[in-house]
Amino acid sequence: MKTLVIGHRNPDMDSICSAIGYAEFKRATGMESAVAARCGNTNQRIDFALEKFGLDSPVFFADVYPRIEDVMQRNVVSIHRDAPVYQAMTRFGEDKFRGLPVVDDARNCIGLLSAFKLGKYLFPPIENLSSSRIVEASIAHIRDAIRGMLITGREDTVVRPRTLVVAAMLTESFQKRLEQLDIPSTVLIVGDRWNIQELSIIAGVPAIIITNNFSPPDKILALAQEHGATLLSSPHDTATTTLLARAAVTAGQMLSPDFACIPGDATLRQTRSDLALSSQFAFPVIGANGRMQGIISKGDLLRPAPRELILVDHNELTQAVAGAEEVPIIEILDHHRIGVAPTQQPILFVNRPVGSTSTIVADCFRQARIPIPKPIAGLLMCGMISDTLNLTSPTTTQVDREIMEELSKICGIQPSDLASEIFSVGSPLLTLTTKNVITADCKEYEERTVVFSVSQIEEISFSQLEKKRSELIEELEKYRASHNYFFSALLVTDVNTQNSILFVRGSESFTRLIGFPEDGSDSWRLDGIVSRKKQLLPYLTQTLARMA
Incomplete structure (x- = not known):
């Protein structure tokens, strides 16, 4: 959470000086997240004051509207388009999404892989059960999916349709089954049935997966090498191996290419409206370079932005930074008429009839008995001098005079000398x-x-x-x-x-x-x-x- 201590639009000297001073006070009293901010440009007199006392200008915010990049998840769990979907299965649950973004080599999001769609593929309806034997993958991908090892032969890297055949039958029955198969596309899954392996190799089956880490005898190895068959070893039983082999298809084959992306700088308010009726489970967040920089769900759109405001030198929304109405305002420190920005809960609201907000900031240090750093004291003098015309304005009070005297002692600078320097700069x-x-x-x-x-x-x-x-x-x-x-x-x-x-x-x-x-x-x-x-x-x- 970042707390922005920020003055009004078109900031004057007091607005800038009080923001810097009060951010220093809040940090000194335990609010480490306090940051001095501004929503407009400084002028030559302000720049002179900042340079004179060696302080940086507050951080600039054109607006504070909550944006997608404020609430998105930056550590994106994704999958490469060429990776087998079994990798996606292992990553589901690493985040709260019902799927994963699919990326290319440049980390550009090219689609979404839905857990629902993948589930329907792995467990098709009864009327489509015959299609469950077909997997469009390479032998290398199948080996990865089953977490197996190459025993002998060549790992085919060409992605094409493969027919998974489980040899869970007698030898005579399997011989009849062989005659019905498209042998070049067959991938046989079998345990330690060496006679069935022998028949398959002789028949020209190009790839055999031997389950349960069974080691084939030398006769089978020699026969496979003679016929150019590939033998793989799976650490799993036949049922598990078959299920994992189905997951050897690539993410690129299973992705949904029609999806909505969101720019990171889009506002939460507009995005909530735009996506209200979308059924998409997650939304990739795209940066200015077109690459994915995060991901967001509909639930994330309801999260508050990690930002809150402390308004200084104003209390009306018409004068506040754009977007202030959409961010929690936790404090107001001011010396103007009360227009009052609406808040979500009770807050600390200090409004005193003194000559400047810098006066109030200095008094906060005094009441808390916290020493004011010399540069901050000098800057607060500048804010007071500018807003009270060096204590000559009718807004000047006895409190302003007392505070000015104390700040002058800390800095070792006479107010009249500092006033002459300020007003001589930048007509x-x-x-x-x-x-x-x-x-x-x-x-x-x-x-x-x-x-x-x-x-x-x-x-x-x-x-x-x-x-x-x-x-x-x-x-x-x-x-x-x-x-x-x-x-x-x-x-x-x-x-x-x-x-x-x-x-x-x-x-x-x-x-x-x-x-x-x-x-x-x-x-x-x-x-x-x-x-x-x-x-x-x-x-x-x-x-x-x-x-x-």
């Missing part, structure tokens, strides 16, 4: 495409059945904004239309002046109610507004309420 307006400016830190919300998005970027000044204004408005409208949002907003914040410019594209019935001073087409000036969570979002939801 979004200069380093990102216009589309990425909108999507880099974008969150989706739903209020009163209305779905909308709010993006935010931080700049050290508005000097680059005028050059991008028209492009930003155009791209914001494209983003809104492509997601069918009621409106989409972008908050551009000047971290030095603590002022913002708000861009909004959407229904005029909404935008005409925005009461801030206009700053041009589709934009408003928000002096003293820097927090999307505590200042802007409440205003937007109140404006929506006024429309009702």
